[in-house]
Amino acid sequence: MEFKASKFAGVSKVTTHVLQEMKNKNEKIAMLTAYDFSMGRLLDQGGIDVVLVGDSASNVMAGHTSTLPITLNEMIYHGVSVVRAVKRALVVVDLPFGTYQGNSKEALTSAIRIMKETGADAVKIEGGKEILESVQRILSAGIPVMGHLGLTPQSIHKFGTYVVRATEEAEANKLIDDAHLLEEVGCFSIVLEKIPAKLGTRVASELKIPIIGIGAGPGVDGQVLVLHDMLGITQEFSPRFLRRYNDLSTQIQNSVKSYINDVKMVDFPNEKEQY
Numbered sequence: 001m002e003f004k005a006s007k008f009a010g011v012s013k014v015t016t017h018v019l020q021e022m023k024n025k026n027e028k029i030a031m032l033t034a035y036d037f038s039m040g041r042l043l044d045q046g047g048i049d050v051v052l053v054g055d056s057a058s059n060v061m062a063g064h065t066s067t068l069p070i071t072l073n074e075m076i077y078h079g080v081s082v083v084r085a086v087k088r089a090l091v092v093v094d095l096p097f098g099t100y101q102g103n104s105k106e107a108l109t110s111a112i113r114i115m116k117e118t119g120a121d122a123v124k125i126e127g128g129k130e131i132l133e134s135v136q137r138i139l140s141a142g143i144p145v146m147g148h149l150g151l152t153p154q155s156i157h158k159f160g161t162y163v164v165r166a167t168e169e170a171e172a173n174k175l176i177d178d179a180h181l182l183e184e185v186g187c188f189s190i191v192l193e194k195i196p197a198k199l200g201t202r203v204a205s206e207l208k209i210p211i212i213g214i215g216a217g218p219g220v221d222g223q224v225l226v227l228h229d230m231l232g233i234t235q236e237f238s239p240r241f242l243r244r245y246n247d248l249s250t251q252i253q254n255s256v257k258s259y260i261n262d263v264k265m266v267d268f269p270n271e272k273e274q275y
């Protein structure tokens, strides 16, 4: 089935208010990650609503096995590159691990650095009640905050595994309470990661703000995927929620092989490709 035309295609800049309007008018929000200028520009030209400069950069750009090692300076570097490319989409930058958890003053300093140095539109932050003071302090400076609940990869050492979250009643109830708290203090949106679809639908229907899912089923207000996963650049990561829209790893490797062959056979450069 093909989506014909977005009521919001004509907006010159997607803002947090536009996202709220999209929820109010039942139009789903499409969000993807980007970490550099070239990809940011392609996503924006393709009409994406939200670009997330995710701390998944730690995995897909730097090759770490978790999101924990990436630093604030590195996130700012990625944020600057993406913001330089994006004209229309809302750009959200993740606050990395260790820059907001323990101390709300430090959280505000980190968020201010991201907003000032990258020119992004908002920050994203993982957690609920336990980081509420940090969220409130950032919001009090007029910085839009996107929450992130469910599987929160920065807490992987606490969970011990990347399995689906909130399948038990107690954890589901905590997630619902946290979502309400984040909405009450003023978050403009929340990402829900890897939770039962029924729970995703419930949170999206109880809350007024847009709920963006990654492995949270179709009943939420929008979806997000990691760009390198959906393009098939990463090969080893294939959770059930991931749909691959391309097989770029094969395409890139085939292109590299063709190039090597052409160089070795002195077929490249040919007469037209020289001065």
Ligand code: KIV
Residues within 6 Å of the ligand: 033, 052, 053, 054, 055, 056, 057, 094, 191, 214, 224, 226
């Ligand atoms: O860092 C990231 O890419 C994310 C998404 C998985 C939502 O937080």
